[in-house]
Amino acid sequence: MIQLTALTKRYGDKTAVDDLTLLVRPGVVTGFLGPNGAGKSTTMRMILGLDLPTSGTATINGRAHHELPHPLRTIGSMLDARAAHPRRTAYKHLLYQAQTNAIPATRVDEVLDLVGLTEVAGKPAGSFSMGMTQRLGIAAALLGDPPVLVLDEPVNGLDPEGVRWIRALMRGLAAEGRTVLISSHLMSEMAMTADRLVVIGKGRLIAEGEIGDFTAAGSAVAVRTPESGVFARLLELAGAHVRPGPDDELLVTGMEAADVGRLAAAEGVTLFELSVRHASLEETFMELTRDAAEYGAAR
Numbered sequence: 001m002i003q004l005t006a007l008t009k010r011y012g013d014k015t016a017v018d019d020l021t022l023l024v025r026p027g028v029v030t031g032f033l034g035p036n037g038a039g040k041s042t043t044m045r046m047i048l049g050l051d052l053p054t055s056g057t058a059t060i061n062g063r064a065h066h067e068l069p070h071p072l073r074t075i076g077s078m079l080d081a082r083a084a085h086p087r088r089t090a091y092k093h094l095l096y097q098a099q100t101n102a103i104p105a106t107r108v109d110e111v112l113d114l115v116g117l118t119e120v121a122g123k124p125a126g127s128f129s130m131g132m133t134q135r136l137g138i139a140a141a142l143l144g145d146p147p148v149l150v151l152d153e154p155v156n157g158l159d160p161e162g163v164r165w166i167r168a169l170m171r172g173l174a175a176e177g178r179t180v181l182i183s184s185h186l187m188s189e190m191a192m193t194a195d196r197l198v199v200i201g202k203g204r205l206i207a208e209g210e211i212g213d214f215t216a217a218g219s220a221v222a223v224r225t226p227e228s229g230v231f232a233r234l235l236e237l238a239g240a241h242v243r244p245g246p247d248d249e250l251l252v253t254g255m256e257a258a259d260v261g262r263l264a265a266a267e268g269v270t271l272f273e274l275s276v277r278h279a280s281l282e283e284t285f286m287e288l289t290r291d292a293a294e295y296g297a298a299r
């Protein structure tokens, strides 16, 4: 697991990560989401010991990165898939990393096979397509067979087949009991891959929970009635929150659809329509991060 405690990073007067406390659990894929500049990469760099926190701590299975005897065997990462030397072959790129981390050379063949690069193992990394480069980055992350994986935007720039492959791989690794943290700035991407979501904005934790919690948070009961003014007041008196929706409907939150129907019946209000509306995850994400987007479109 990864534990962040009051993790903070300042660059001059810019706070990139602000008092972040978080537990990333094993056995599930955790999606780390936030608009551009939210602090995802900075957080990952601090987990990996590549950046020192201004304050707070980040531990991997109870230890800071610099305390790990064989880091690659505990935590695998991909921050930038283009990390390989362009003239070095995929095989050599992995072999050097294996040799400097006391990992047997046979593991290089295993991970090449795992990511489907065996046939091009002798080709220079610089000749690889985006998808192949991404696969090589993931092979390097898996080299030490680590229980914890941290991948920054692993789906970025991949074709649909590559995206499906990464999703299946991540889910398989989590199912083996590993801790898998993957970042993205797109909710739609995460919705298909992650079991849990952590949303940050301006370096701060905005929301955290199971994917289902996010869809539930975005849902509302839609009501159409010829007595909308009266019924809106009755709903609010009963503790619900009401806002106008399209086509004269009322969008009710904080009350179950059944209770909205019961209230209408008890008060003799005629209903033309009563239904549950689910906002898409993307809409929920936009709503959550509206104030946190660093360079959002003017509204």
Ligand SMILES: Nc1ncnc2c1ncn2[C@@H]1O[C@H](COP(=O)(O)OP(=O)(O)OP(=O)(O)O)[C@@H](O)[C@H]1O
Residues within 6 Å of the ligand: 011, 014, 015, 016, 034, 035, 036, 037, 038, 039, 040, 041, 042, 043, 185
């Ligand atoms: N080395 C640095 N020096 C100064 N500011 C930095 C540095 N690294 C990051 N920042 C700033 O910290 C903030 C968080 O950046 P970070 O790259 O962690 O965000 P992110 O969520 O990963 O964004 P993206 O999705 O765009 O990669 C940004 O405002 C960025 O400009």
